[in-house]
Amino acid sequence: MSLDTPSVKPHDRLQAALADDLEAVGALIRARMASEHAPRIPEVTAHLVEAGGKRVRPMMTLAAARICGYEGPYHVHLAATVEFIHTATLLHDDVVDGSEQRRGRPAANLLWDNKSSVLVGDYLFARSFQLMTEAGRLDVLKVLSNASAVIAEGEVLQLTAAQNLATTEDVYLQVVRGKTAALFSAATEVGAMVADAAPDVVQAFYNYGDALGVSFQIADDILDFAGDTAKTGKNVGDDFRERKLTLPLIKAIATGGDADRDFWVRTIEKGKQQDGDLEHALQLLENYGSLEKSRQDALAWAEKAKRELDVVPQGDLTDMLRDLADYVVSRLN
Amino acid sequence: MSLDTPSVKPHDRLQAALADDLEAVGALIRARMASEHAPRIPEVTAHLVEAGGKRVRPMMTLAAARICGYEGPYHVHLAATVEFIHTATLLHDDVVDGSEQRRGRPAANLLWDNKSSVLVGDYLFARSFQLMTEAGRLDVLKVLSNASAVIAEGEVLQLTAAQNLATTEDVYLQVVRGKTAALFSAATEVGAMVADAAPDVVQAFYNYGDALGVSFQIADDILDFAGDTAKTGKNVGDDFRERKLTLPLIKAIATGGDADRDFWVRTIEKGKQQDGDLEHALQLLENYGSLEKSRQDALAWAEKAKRELDVVPQGDLTDMLRDLADYVVSRLN
Known part of the structure; x- marks a missing residue:
């Protein structure tokens, strides 16, 4: 099935079109979610990051940068930043909501505890700002x-x-x-x-x-x-x-x-x-x-x-962003 | 009693020497801890901010800037930033530790709830980064x-x-x-x-x-x-x-x-x-x-x-920072 077939979800087409960028984002996320001193941190973050999530938000950053003709390296930093902020808010939301599940797995606040979710969320939030400063x-x-x-x-x-x-x-x-x-x-x-x-x-x-x-x-x-x-x-x-x-x-x-x-x-x-x-x-x-x-x-x-x-500049990626908007509401039919 | 009398605590002497700067920091903190849409935010922050706290950390920023001859306005932003980060960590610490008291008042997590402490802490943390960007x-x-x-x-x-x-x-x-x-x-x-x-x-x-x-x-x-x-x-x-x-x-x-x-x-x-x-x-x-x-x-x-x-450049403020170091351990005698 071709990626241009309408039945392929726009999210999957974006993922294919941005595959190299997304791989770089994944590598950067794995590198920066580590902690030299506190092994609990990568345990908690890996639990969430490996569970996947669709990475819609970082894809939107990558797509916008590419549509605007960007050739530099920093869209990858910003995409990882956006995903870190998102992951930090998920960790804190699950504490606030007393969630039991996240991304099809037990929520981190249940596997470890609310304390770890609060503090690891803070860590990811701080890391996201560190990443941002690198883009200058x-x-x-x-x-x-x-x-x-x-x-x-x-x-x-x-x-x-x-x-x-x-x-x-x-x-x-x-x-x-x-x-x-x-x-x-x-x-x-x-x-x-x-x-x-x-x-x-x-x-x-x-x-x-x-x-x-x-x-x-x-x-x-x-x-x-x-x-x-x-x-x-x-x-x-x-x-x-x-x-x-x-x-x-x-x-x-x-x-x-x-x-x-x-x-x-x-x-x-x-x-x-x-x-x-x-x-x-x-x-x-x-x-x-x-x-x-x-x-x-x-x-x-x-x-x-x-x-x-x-x-904005037109092209395949721009069309995929349009299709994404259609897809969001197509779930309601 | 003169401020130079050794029996006046170095903290109080710093406070007097930096009074104008500290007033500007206090005004900036009050302005930025507000929220247009969510009145719960200033309620929680005011509870902590009005309880006082000694503002040691922002004083250290102000003192260092003044000792180095700074005349611009942004040491005030950075001092407020430091206090916001500190307040955000206090809110989260009290959730993590299940604290009952903070600065001589009931902890925010008891007066409101853990949810508010987590989210208002996040808000202050985000605000601190906004403040920082203003210093350019x-x-x-x-x-x-x-x-x-x-x-x-x-x-x-x-x-x-x-x-x-x-x-x-x-x-x-x-x-x-x-x-x-x-x-x-x-x-x-x-x-x-x-x-x-x-x-x-x-x-x-x-x-x-x-x-x-x-x-x-x-x-x-x-x-x-x-x-x-x-x-x-x-x-x-x-x-x-x-x-x-x-x-x-x-x-x-x-x-x-x-x-x-x-x-x-x-x-x-x-x-x-x-x-x-x-x-x-x-x-x-x-x-x-x-x-x-x-x-x-x-x-x-x-x-x-x-x-x-x-x-570093020598002067009254530098002496007060030295005295502050002595004071910290004088509590042990």
Whole structure:
């Protein structure tokens, strides 16, 4: 099967087109996740890194740099930096969420302990900044340190917004920007920056990553209610059980108004859930068309992502980034 | 009482001499610990920042910059950066140690939760790197990202070295460099760097901070066994109860050899402590002169710290840094 066959996922085509760069990123990650003095560090990081993960974010950095004609070595450093920041946030998220699984393996906080996850996350975060300084670009450092602040801010916001029925779509969007879109947009932006692309191209890559990230997270939140467990690996209704106010719920709560208020107060605000509640919630989402409205939002963000690429250099890699945006929402059909 | 009176603590004299700079640092910290979207962040940071803390580390940055004749604005940014990194590590340490108190107040992980401490720590860490980029110095970013990696590495090492009777003085020194000395040495080093001091002066400031940090931590670990609770605010024997292998214990275990081995295996390795164990441990430390030997080490590091200042510009601030080294070990008399 040719890589140009539409049935090959855009992610796999990007992986094939960027194979050499990705190998260099993998080697750099393995070299820098080591620690001379504390063997616990590579144990924990290897557990996560060997579990794979799709390396979507570093691929976005590599693709943006290549699309902008970059020939130097530092896109590899920045891609590894982005993956380190991502891995550090995964380690800390699993502590915050009390996760039991990550990338199909037991979460590090269970295999070792929360302490190790917190400290090894800190180590990777520090290592990511060390890697960045090697690229010698202060502008890139600003973008990635800003993204790191937005990520942490979004996570704290999610913490305080959880279980709060007053959460608006605007707050949801801020949370999503933090937990997902900020690193996507920084990943593509710094790829264009290291290639010294023109400001409008850098901005377009930022916008592409931002819109792709928002689209991706909305799709993920829809699949939590409507997904096929065999495909997504997630149980239907996890977010409902954890009382997370994601877009479909926010829309349903706003549409239902006073009629359903007691139900949402009991199940989300007070967390007193009982048998049949998830089914009732799913029925409300269906009655109000909340999942379909959310799907329309995800599609609009994916379209925006694709449109942004109009002003960047065209070619196979650019097409693959467009296909990636389509793929993110194709999961919803 | 004049500030030159020897009975005024060197810390207070530094504070008076650097009052304007410290006020600017405080204003910058308050401005940057805010968050537009997540009010939980300034709540948690204000709890720690308002509790005070002595701001020793930012003072060391300011003092080094001033001693080297710096007149620009960026020593304030770097001092705030150093304090942010310190505050972030305190938040994470309290989660890792399950602390109940910090700076005389309930620890943030108890007032809010571990989640908030982890995420707000991440936020402050990201903010510290944002602040650093504003100083526009890649060399300074390298020093501070290296220090951050050493800090996290030292904490992980402490985690795995805890309860391990094979812990050597070398491993102890690595842990101490991570948990204390790395940020002291980076604080003084970047102060000299931002002032464009000559390489040997920058190196001397690094060495001063490193030796002061090691001396400070050894003194702290001695006081855990020999301190006056009223003065130190710590209970005698906390480290023994938490089975932390600090310098006095490492020396006593090495000196006692096979004679005491069963006692240490039971109390430290297996953690099966009973009434009278702390008293027996204190007796062994006394018999073997372990506290006195540790005190001699602390004194030697303090002397080294002072010697390093021979090559830097001389003046009142330099004298105060020397006095600070003396003060750190004077607590042991």
